Amino acid sequence: MMRADARRNRARVLDAAETVLARDGLAASMREIAEVAGVGVGTIYRQFPTKEALYQAIVEDRMRRLADRAGELATAEDPGAAFFEYFTTIVADSTMKKVLVDALAVAGIDAKAGSPDIKGAIETLLTRAQRAGAVRGDVGMEELLALLSAACLAAQHHHWDEGLRTRTLAVVFDGLRPARGEAAHV
Amino acid sequence: MMRADARRNRARVLDAAETVLARDGLAASMREIAEVAGVGVGTIYRQFPTKEALYQAIVEDRMRRLADRAGELATAEDPGAAFFEYFTTIVADSTMKKVLVDALAVAGIDAKAGSPDIKGAIETLLTRAQRAGAVRGDVGMEELLALLSAACLAAQHHHWDEGLRTRTLAVVFDGLRPARGEAAHV
DNA sequence: CTACAATCGGAATGCTTGTTCCGGATGGAC
DNA sequence: GTCCATCCGGAACAAGCATTCCGATTGTAG
Numbered sequence: 179m180m181r182a183d184a185r186r187n188r189a190r191v192l193d194a195a196e197t198v199l200a201r202d203g204l205a206a207s208m209r210e211i212a213e214v215a216g217v218g219v220g221t222i223y224r225q226f227p228t229k230e231a232l233y234q235a236i237v238e239d240r241m242r243r244l245a246d247r248a249g250e251l252a253t254a255e256d257p258g259a260a261f262f263e264y265f266t267t268i269v270a271d272s273t274m275k276k277v278l279v280d281a282l283a284v285a286g287i288d289a290k291a292g293s294p295d296i297k298g299a300i301e302t303l304l305t306r307a308q309r310a311g312a313v314r315g316d317v318g319m320e321e322l323l324a325l326l327s328a329a330c331l332a333a334q335h336h337h338w339d340e341g342l343r344t345r346t347l348a349v350v351f352d353g354l355r356p357a358r359g360e361a362a363h364v
Numbered sequence: 365m366m367r368a369d370a371r372r373n374r375a376r377v378l379d380a381a382e383t384v385l386a387r388d389g390l391a392a393s394m395r396e397i398a399e400v401a402g403v404g405v406g407t408i409y410r411q412f413p414t415k416e417a418l419y420q421a422i423v424e425d426r427m428r429r430l431a432d433r434a435g436e437l438a439t440a441e442d443p444g445a446a447f448f449e450y451f452t453t454i455v456a457d458s459t460m461k462k463v464l465v466d467a468l469a470v471a472g473i474d475a476k477a478g479s480p481d482i483k484g485a486i487e488t489l490l491t492r493a494q495r496a497g498a499v500r501g502d503v504g505m506e507e508l509l510a511l512l513s514a515a516c517l518a519a520q521h522h523h524w525d526e527g528l529r530t531r532t533l534a535v536v537f538d539g540l541r542p543a544r545g546e547a548a549h550v
Numbered sequence: 551c552t553a554c555a556a557t558c559g560g561a562a563t564g565c566t567t568g569t570t571c572c573g574g575a576t577g578g579a580c
Numbered sequence: 581g582t583c584c585a586t587c588c589g590g591a592a593c594a595a596g597c598a599t600t601c602c603g604a605t606t607g608t609a610g
Contacts, residue, residue, distance in 0.1 A: 181577055181586060208568060218589035220571080229568065317535060324518055324532040331521065332514030346510040349503060353539025367556060367607055394598060404559035405599080415598065 188225045190215045192239075195232055203276035204233065240275070241296050244268065248299030258312025261303045262351055265326060269347065272330035273338055297323075314356045325350055374411050376401045378425075381418055389462035390419065426461070427482050430454065434485030444498025447489045448537055451512060455533065458516035459524055483509075500542045511536055 180188075194215035198206045208229060212219045226232040247267065254260035297319070304322055307313040329350065333343060366374075380401035384392045394415060398405045412418040433450065440446035483505070490508055493499040515536065519529060 183577070184587060187588085207566080209566090212590095219569080220590070221588060223569070224587070314535075318531070320528055321531045321535060324522065324524065324528055325535060327522060328514040328518030328532075331517035332510055335517065336510065336513065338510065342506055342510060345504070346507045346514075349500075349507060349511060349539040350536060351539070352543075353535040353537070357538075369607065370557060373558085393596080395596090398560090406560070406601080407558060409599070410557070 184224070187215075187217050187221050190217060191222050191225060191232075192236065196236055199233065199236060200275045244271075245296040245299045248296065248303055252299065252302045252306070257303070257306035257310040261307035261313060264300075264303055265329075265351075266343075266347060268326060269329045269333050269338075269343060270340075273333045273343070276334055300326075311356060313354050317354060325354075370410070373401070373403050373407050376403060377408050377411060377418075378422065382422055385419065385422060386461045430457075431482040431485045434482065434489055438485065438488045438492070443489070443492035443496040447493035447499060450486075450489055451515075451537075452529075452533060454512060455515045455519050455524075455529060456526075459519045459529070462520055486512075497542060499540050503540060511540075 191211065195211050198211050198214055202210075208219050208222060211232075212222055215222070222232065226235065248264060251260040251264050300322070301319055304313065304317075304319065308315050329347065332338065338346065377397065381397050384397050384400055388396075394405050394408060397418075398408055401408070408418065412421065433453065437446040437450050486508070487505055490499065490503075490505065494501050515533065518524070524532065
């Protein structure tokens, strides 16, 4: 059983790391995280063997939340709206969360072990939206993830404000919609 | 007048820097650039007062080439094709050139001094394509640059191969085209 | 060819980073 | 209250970085 102070400090470290990493991404230093958390650097290393491990813990947590959100939307009445809303949410999120973006970029959303089945969850949203005729049938997961990742990266780097985000995603979404006349895939 | 060996070394440094920075981006170290160039680090500093200055020299050079290319395409017979070709070229380029992408991301394509009028050149391509009815009239420079930068960032980070690039840009381009029925802006 | 200023290489400097270590503090079982 | 395994803080260490400096070298004007 973990001692009470250890558990408390673990929470503080995770909190501080989330804050600092959101701002500085992978470039954040352990010293600063420790300072924000109000603990010594040694305390961090007691819980997380390495900087990467700390990052991974946070990224996995965020991934899990994103996967959960996708799960909720998987049963929405309007699959098209659900799909586009999810896309927008992730991009809006990443404007503020540099870790997530760095993680998407470095480790890759691509199938990294540990991360829950976010890919599967997104695929469900895509398939349902396609069946409902809200998204072209000929876009695959690869292109979708490429577009999603691209939007997240740019939103982060250039600090897209809401207006720019809306207008830019509008173009992408138009490209994702079926050409008029394309039949819904039953 | 510059001594002959100094001029030769300057060229070597620029070459090496282009190579190394293309691979490692801003994370590349001066030592490695010096090694690849076959000179001492001191030699680099004789020509470029700082690491940033060296980067800037290379980025400006690339920007100039991109602006030139845009200039050529500005008088193409098919403004729509010219526009989409230019977009594709830049993205394909950035898959290989990490500096460019870092520069776009960090310094920002956005109006940084020194960089020639690449923004103006792109705007010309856009306007002509819109007049020709190949691009929606309601997309502005801001969204266009956002999309361009997004594609470059993602292409670099995930090493888009040609197939993925083609399919992903196809979606974006579809979003940029006018909805059927939208009139060309004379 | 000579002489000297321009240039060179790379060791040295000073800083930042991730990680380790350990003397001292402390939670909690008895 | 006692006691010890656990945990804490932060100094210390090693590695890497950009940048500076200087004795040795070399282009070139005269």
